[in-house]
Amino acid sequence: MEEREFTDCEEMGEQPKQQESETVPPVRIQKKRKFTLRGCFLAKLLAFLMFMLGAAAAIAGGVCCIIAIDSGMYRNDYEFSAMELLRGEAYRFGEQILPWVIYDEKEPLESLLSNNALEAELGYIPDPDGGEVEWVWSSYSHPKELEGHKYADAYIYLPDKDTLENASSKKFEGWRGEYAIVRVYFDLTFPVHNQAWQIYESARLLYLYRYECIGVTLLGAGLALIMFFFLLGSVGHRNGKEGIQPSAFRVISFDLLTVLTAGAVLSVGLVGSELIYNAFGAEESLLEIVLICAYILFCAVIGMLYLMEFANRVKEGRWWRHTIVYSVLTFCFRLLKRLAGVVFQSARRVSMIRVTLLVTLGITFCEFVGIVGFDRDAVAVFWLIEKFFLLPFIFYLAYCCKKLFYAGKQLAEGKENYRVDTARMIGSLKEHGENLNNISEGIGKAVDARMRSERLKTELITNVSHDIKTPLTSIINYATLISEMETGNEQLDEYSDVLVRQSNRLKKLLEDLVEASKASTGNLEVQMGRCDVGVLLTQAVGEYETRMTEKGLEIRSTIPEEPVFIQADGRHLWRVFDNLMNNILKYAQENSRVYLSLDRKEGRVEVIFRNMSKYPLDISAEELEERFARGDKSRHLEGNGLGLSIAKSLTELQKGTFEIIVDGDLFKVVLTFPADAE
Amino acid sequence: MYNILICDDERDIVNALKIYLRDPNYQLFEAYDGAQALQIARENTLHLILMDVMMPNMDGMEAMERIREHSNVPIIMLTAKSEDNDKILGLTAGADDYITKPFNPIEVTARVKSQLRRYMQLGSGVEQQGIYRCGALELxxxxxxxxxxxxxxxxxxxxxxxxxxxMQHPGIVFSPKELYQRIWNDLPYGSENTVAVHIRHLREKVEINPAEPRYLKVVWGQGYKIEKGK
Incomplete structure (x- = not known):
């Protein structure tokens, strides 16, 4: 794999070489990962073993050094140190021997002494200020037995004199002083290597190598320390793999691991010491030292492993996440969060009135507690503090309410682009403010869109009609010019007449179209004023009478004597009448009568146009009111069908009603307007 | 010999107008935008201007205002805009009359003649007892x-x-009933229609376009009046 990568690199390096000049050295991308010591498992294992070795050496050397220092080997001679060590033994034995002697228990005493090849003496110093020791008991009968023995004294505190009172032996009569002195004689010539001999011998060895001990300790500690740091540094790294690799202990959460480690160390220590004590008793002091050393080493190794695991996790990052404590805390936090969410949600669901009630009740309760729980001065202070906190809040609420109220008012007045500043509001107030803003935005958009579309529609028609008018002007002009030419060609005259007539129709259609669009969208200026419908009707008759008479139509108008006033725009109302009269002129049966009537009915003014239709009206009244509706479906008559539509729109613009009634051939238009008050 | 300027950005319309106004007494100038019109108005003594409103470079309104700075030559606006507001705007900006497109050739020649006569007779009209005037209308x-x-x-x-x-009461609106009482010296029992018919005939005789009267105006729903001033 590494080989191939390397060759890949070579190839990549080769290519630019061929393309470019040879002076430019190819850029070699170093993809191959270096072999590192810290990634090597064997090295780590070796390091661990070396750590153990170093630690063992350091511990053993250290213990030896401590013993050596304790027994004064570095300051005194060998003999002194050996005696110092033997004194420790003396104390151990003395504490066992003393009660046996006092209570005169001979059997255990004898066996202890013979097993360890000991002799013992018991005495005390009568004078508290010092002086000769008075010996009261000894295990030997003659001092000759003590040849080849070395002795050490143990001073044992005897606080309770009553114990001596009850003693069976009379030897202790007149006992004074606080300390009993036990002198233990060790037989170093005894053929079997007893404990004392071992101590003496090891003390000799220790003394001999006392300086080497320091060296070994230091060296061991140094080695262990170096390995310690190497192991901590290298843990988690592995050759051929990117990043930090988790260890096999990864599954165990860190705090559990800590507890397990501590438990292991403690239990091994406790159980071990108990076992050793049971197995060997208190005598084997050398073995004890060795075992203690082993135990320390065990702790060091376990500790090392533990620290390595910790280092590994620290390197991986966020080591605390993989702990039970963290999980529990996170769980608790989530639980709390959800709980808070539920509480908050239910609080939101509760109506504002209930929340307010609850809060008020809470505050009242607090006040009650304050009043009951404190004396009067405290109540006053408590009350003041409460009001001090409550007042700004109430002011704030009032301020927000006022803002919202103002915004609502603005909306109601149609200012749809008013916005409430909700930045400094909280909870339901903020929500309400945002709702208001959304409403106003929605209304504004709808109104804008509608306005734009209406304006666009009218503008489009106006602009288009304007653009059409210019070429139409030329068409009408030149058609007229042709028709006025005296060509002597009858066909040409006929054709040009058609052109003139049709182009004039087009002109009228355009004008009507613009007017219809304006009237139907209300995009028309209406100047309402007092208007006498009677006069208007008279004027309309006057305008049309000549033309009507030409067609044999007789106008019969019924107009009241007194003026009939309505509120209307005279010009627009004229357009309505104009269109209706025009309609009659076009579609009324020749040589018939046309009836116009004006009436006042229950506060309304009614204008009725009636005529007989020239053609059968095979179309409903509703359809006639629509734009481009024509009495004749064949559409070969003049007119464009906009007249009635315009009349209707204009009437409605002036708050009137426009109704077409078709009864057989009778065509009837009824206009009603509200009568003007005076 | 009258110098008449025809100004419109549509060449066809200018040509048509030239044909309508073909007359030995008229010398015709033509312009295709406001700037040209202004140029010609400066270089020549004009007696009448026919001017379109919507033109490139300089529109009719602006050109009219510029010309009005140093001349009171009659100006007739040609406009495709038939809105009342535009007419009023044009008239207040200094136009003497207006013709809406698409126009009737007869109306154009009539209005041109009318404006020319009024312009040339200006100053000759001496105030005389018993003569009532409203624009070109004289009684x-x-x-x-x-x-x-x-x-x-x-x-x-x-x-x-x-x-x-x-004409004795310019600007005053007379209702048909009032007119009947005054003229016929009788009570009108449904005879107002007669008045309206007479007025219509009168308009046809006096006005160039009876549907768009300049002198004898109809106040719809109220009565009739003679335009005040001018």
């Missing part, structure tokens, strides 16, 4: 004559009486 009570642009119009006695009453 001479002494000779019992009615003239439009100096040309006599034949009216029936009733029509003459109606016109005289209205």
């Amino acid at each position: 001479d009570d002494g000779q019992k004559q009615v003239r439009v642009d100096g040309e006599e119009v034949a009216l029936t006695p009733t029509e003459y009486e109606i016109l005289k009453l209205l």
